[in-house]
Amino acid sequence: MDSKTTIETLLRLLDDPNQQAASLIMAELLEREEELNDYLSGLQESDDAVIRRRVHQLESVMLLRRRRRIFAEKLQLDQISLLDGLIEVHLQWYDNDSPESVHADWNKLLNEARKTPPENIEKMAYFMRKTGFSAPPPNDLQADYYCIGTVFDESLGADIMLCAIAQMIAAGWGLELQIIQVMENFALIDNDKRVLTPKDGWRVHAPIQNEIYNVWDRTMVLKFAMSMLFLCAVSTDSFRYVNTIGAALSKVYGRDNVDFLPFPYNQLPGSKTR
Numbered sequence: 001m002d003s004k005t006t007i008e009t010l011l012r013l014l015d016d017p018n019q020q021a022a023s024l025i026m027a028e029l030l031e032r033e034e035e036l037n038d039y040l041s042g043l044q045e046s047d048d049a050v051i052r053r054r055v056h057q058l059e060s061v062m063l064l065r066r067r068r069r070i071f072a073e074k075l076q077l078d079q080i081s082l083l084d085g086l087i088e089v090h091l092q093w094y095d096n097d098s099p100e101s102v103h104a105d106w107n108k109l110l111n112e113a114r115k116t117p118p119e120n121i122e123k124m125a126y127f128m129r130k131t132g133f134s135a136p137p138p139n140d141l142q143a144d145y146y147c148i149g150t151v152f153d154e155s156l157g158a159d160i161m162l163c164a165i166a167q168m169i170a171a172g173w174g175l176e177l178q179i180i181q182v183m184e185n186f187a188l189i190d191n192d193k194r195v196l197t198p199k200d201g202w203r204v205h206a207p208i209q210n211e212i213y214n215v216w217d218r219t220m221v222l223k224f225a226m227s228m229l230f231l232c233a234v235s236t237d238s239f240r241y242v243n244t245i246g247a248a249l250s251k252v253y254g255r256d257n258v259d260f261l262p263f264p265y266n267q268l269p270g271s272k273t274r
Helices: 003-012 019-030 033-043 049-076 082-093 099-113 121-130 148-154 159-171 218-235 239-252
Strands: 178-182 185-189 195-197 203-205 214-216
Touching (some): 019 049, 049 218, 082 148, 082 159, 121 195, 121 203, 148 159, 159 178, 159 185, 159 218, 218 239
Antiparallel strands (some): 178 185
């Protein structure tokens, strides 16, 4: 049976009332993702509500897969900005959000920064305190702390996320700050080696020596944020997010699937995760 006939046959079975059978049919259809687009458009407004719903589910899965592939490719080639990368990380968890809405929150923050331009590390510290950005209590692990849109909304986030936000704001005023790791904490350092730490209320510390800290680039920050989201998914035993974030993280590290995960977190038998 050729691919065209197979797809048409599977689509005719898409209204199967048995959800388990329907899941297997959808998995088989997704194996033919590259050819599937041409068939789904004609079913989007089907008179059958079950078919409409499953077609929309298929399209959502395909959209997420495309996002993962594009994000992974850009990250591997170092062709994505820190902001756009963090937005992509956010969308892996909050897949109903739009990049435009998160960008809108970012622009609001930049407008606030224009009122008190962060031209040096002291002014940067003042701005972050003024806007209420703070780190959560120790050992409190939540996905929201690594989703930049939620951090914008709630002004609460992991110290690495707060450092990333402050670094990006500072760059708009020509202030060069690097993200560093000192022991288990993340902080910012300026060209004079002075250190700004979110966890102690954005206090500016005296200069430190090079051997005390490690500098993190944007690729390291993005991979870390993705890894922490994956850890959050595992800790909450969320099938959906373990699979979704695991697949995205696999792409970032150049793997084709999540076969390394134990059942049932990897995939349906006989199917591929893309």
